[in-house]
Amino acid sequence: MSGLLVTGLGVVAPTGIGAEAHWAALLDERPAIGPITGFDAERYGVTLAAQIRDFDPGEHVSTQLMVQTDRWTWTSLAAATLAAADAGYQAPEDAYATSVFLASGSGGNEFSQHEIQGLWAKGPKSVGAYQSIAWFYAASTGQISIRDGYKGPSGVVVSEGAGGLDSIGWARRVARRGTPAVLVGGTEAGICPYALLCQATSGRLSTATRPEEAYRPFDRRADGHVIGEGGAILLVEEPSAARARGAEKVYGEVAGYGATHDAYHSEDPAPDATQYARAIRLSLADAGVGPDDVDLVVADAAGTPELDALELQAFAAVFGDRTTPVPVTAPSSWTGRLMAGGSALNVATALLAMRDGIVPGIAFLDDPVDAPGVDLVRHPRVQDVSTVVVVARGFGGFNSSIVLRRYAGGMS
Known part of the structure; x- marks a missing residue:
């Protein structure tokens, strides 16, 4: 019996917006790691990261929704749109036929940073109502579900770096229970003082100041990793459902x-x-x-x-x-x-x-x-x-x- 089929890819990453831009950067061996911009990171002992430098959230997210959500959710909303478009997927009349099951490792960092600073400087009344939902791990799942009308069984997996794979594992369970299409994967946006400090406490971040020396897995000179932002959302479908809607391409099968x-x-x-x-x-x-x-x-x-x-x-x-x-x-x-x-x-x-x-x-x-x-x-x-x-x-x-x-x- 065939497993779920991957019919759409939505990539928002430091290497590019869209799967093809990301893929071209990898094949051209163009690293996306560089000096952290937006704040002074030197006090945290880390100065390099892989940021998404060409992402205009206004092209993907409505103004009304932007003020309610974090950059992390903006990237997820954009990636979900790209995945559906890549698959040629139109939401079916049955709103319960599509699920959103994403992963998150840190939630809405930049939004929380802003609200925490307001709390310290001006007091509790400066904290907006949207703080309660913008930082929450399930925010991206919920906002995609609401915006796109996907009402199938949805959720969020919190297992840090393993989460992107675990979301696919959960999608298999959802599909076996009768939901034929699931958006899976996830994005992150943890490059702000609050989030960087949290990650620096692990002792696993590289302190190198040159991009070519900062993140060298399996090299004898390896001394840690560099954090990045973004990720990918994929559309996975049950084979018969993909055939029934006339899906034109399949990237591969989730076999195990x-x-x-x-x-x-x-x-x-x-x-x-x-x-x-x-x-x-x-x-x-x-x-x-x-x-x-x-x-x-x-x-x-x-x-x-x-x-x-x-x-x-x-x-x-x-x-x-x-x-x-x-x-x-x-x-x-x-x-x-x-x-x-x-x-x-x-x-x-x-x-x-x-x-x-x-x-x-x-x-x-x-x-x-x-x-x-x-x-x-x-x-x-x-x-x-x-x-x-x-x-x-x-x-x-x-x-x-x-x-x-x-x-x-x-x-x-």
Whole structure:
């Protein structure tokens, strides 16, 4: 039985607005990391981030809605519009036939920053009523549902960086219960003093001042990651429903999903990769494929020596017995880590790699660590890609894995 089909991609990312702009930036090896603008970040010990520099929210969001919502929700609203347009999807007469199930890692940061400053400077009466909903994790899900009239079972997943994949896992449950179309994925917008300080306390952010030195996953010089904003929203559909409405293209099939939790510590990573490897194995078993069937792995790529080593340990445990090393890439090295938006964007990137038969490389991978059984992709590579594993980890011990497969069923 076929899994859900991905029929639309909506990308709003530091690498570009729209899936094709993002994809072109990756293939051209154009990094999106640069100095933080909008406020003085030096006091936080971090000066670089991957910001969306060409995003005009007025082109995607009404003025009335903009004043009620955060930049994070603006990017989600834009991405949802792009995904539906890409799929040629018109909301059916049955409003309950479409769901919105997104992920969020930090909520409405900029809006909250403004309200907190008002509270401190002027007192409680300066805080607006919209603060109660603009920061809330479910705000983007709710605003898309309201604006576009999607009344199917909807929700939000909060599992930090793993959330983009977990939203797809939840969409499968929603579809099995009778909802044929679901918007999944998510975006983030955590580049403001309040959010940056929260992330800096993790100790995982790079303090480098040059973009080419800041985020180097799987490199011997790796010293942390760079945060980014944006992400992707995808439209997934039950195959018969996609055929019935006359969907003209399918990027791929969601063939398998697996998720585990380290159950070790709220902040520190588990000392081994047992549960991470288990999540990958669960997704492969769910898809009915083996390690030798995988053409590409899109890595989580934490960018710290400890976490990168654990990830490679998980890959070796799952794919180590292959006759050829498994190709591994890390698109987030170009965009920064976008929390929940990053894993969703990685799914979109994997589907574009499958479509075009090109694997993007890992940014600034000049001195790779030893990675037995793993083929770290350093530059764009022409390669047939029919089965991809996308993995993600969330701060606090979340592990998720998705198997994507080229769809051969046809739409007629």
